[in-house]
Amino acid sequence: MNLNDMPPVWSDPEGTVRGFAIEPLHPSVPAAARADAALYRLLALVDTLRIGHARERKLAEIELKNCLSHVNAT
DSSP states (O other): OOGGGSOEEEOOTTOOOOOEEEOOSSTTHHHHHHHOHHHHHHHHHHHHHHHOOHHHHHHHHHHHHHHHHHHHHO
16 A cells, blocks of 8 residues: 555554544554544544645635634634
């Protein structure tokens, strides 16, 4: 499998997906994301801003703003 075909993953002993490892924002990220699907989604969008290409980063920015605006509306 080519590195470009592998998804980015946080190193996690309980993980089930093989991919190229990226450093999480904090060591607790993998466990926290496993416990909360909404948090996982937000953290994945942030990581897309960190490591994505220009088009991916722009889409992640739009989606993250959309998610956060819904949080602020409640």
